[in-house]
Amino acid sequence: MEKKILISVIIPTYNNGKFLDKCIESILSQTYCEFELLIINDGSTDNTIDILKYYGQKDKRIKLFNIENNGVSSARNLGISKAKGEYICFIDSDDWVEKDYLSQFVSKIQNSKTLIIQEIFQNRNSKKYNNIKFDIKKDLEVLMLEYHFMSLGYPFAKLYHTETIKKNNIKFNHSVSYGEDQMFFFEYITYVDSIYMLNYRGYHYNYNSTSLSTKIHPFVSFYTYHVSLINLIKYINNFCKSDKVLNNVYKTDWDIIEAGIDHGFILSKKESTFSGLKLLSKSLNKNYYKYSNSVNRKIIYILLK
Secondary structure, three states, rough: OOOOEEEEEEEEEEHHHHHHHHHHHHHHOOOOOOOEEEEEEEEOOOOHHHHHHHHHHHHHEEEEEEOOOHHHHHHHHHHHHHHOOOOOEOOOOOOOEEHHHHHHHHOOOOOOOOOEEEEEEEOOOOOOOOOEEEEEOOHHHHHHOOOHHHOOOOOEEEEEEEEHHOOOOOOOOOOOOOHHHHHHHHHHHHHHHHEEEEEEEEEEEOOOOOOOHHHHHHHHHHHHHHHHHHHHHHHHHHHHHOHHHHHHHHHHHHHHHHHHHHHHOOOOOHHHHHHHHHHHHHOOOHHHHOOOOOOOHHHHHHHHO
16 A cells, blocks of 8 residues: 655746646646645746646645745745645656656655655666665765766755755755755755665656756856855765765866856956956865866866966
8 A cells, every 4th residue: 555645846936837737737647646736936927827826726735835036946945844745856847747756756765864866857867777775875986986976966856855854954055056956965965874766767857948947147156156065075075985986076076167167157347257266266176186087177277276
């Protein structure tokens, strides 16, 4: 008999009227019915409100919250504060899930110290999961090298334990707008013992350049995030025993640095650019040079220093 555990599904949305119907319908069609659906409208100006009113009247499990536009982190944090379920599942409003998405999660629940992660569609870097449970400390090298652990920071396709989040005051950092989900993930896993890699792919990721999670924000926000991220992954470095693992850690960090530059986080004003580069330089240590496998990145490191 399937466990009757209430799941809080949290959806932040901003001007996603084009995709919202499909997202909500996919949740209401779940074979597992013990859930509440919390939708946070982050100041949308399109037809999102009309869509939400319709669904709010259609299903009593839906709870709507309309707030002023303050970003995806604030929206998700509000959802967390209102969640009554034993577990929390995040879904982006431009994505959709298979009918057995929640039931697959529930069937594998073991204890509050195990984070369950599903595969997602359109994740080209992921290795096929095989219903394997990993001890975070003992199996870190396998997670890092074979399952691209550092790139699993997205909030969706995971089942979080609500009490663990609330008890430890884990929140999405609303002061940054690039990598806040990865920061949340890294902080959360410091309070769990294991990760269960579920051999099931039920989350359909849809890249949408206008969504909350892809909005581009100012330069300083990015580097505030970058410095914070380095602090958050220190515990991972302490567990690393081989150069291969360390190389993976710093390679991922370099990806973040370059993505920030590519996305225009450097402002046009000369003094702002200089201040930002100075801040970035301080956040880089010699390991970024040592474990870089790219000549270009070594040159960037030297120039920044």
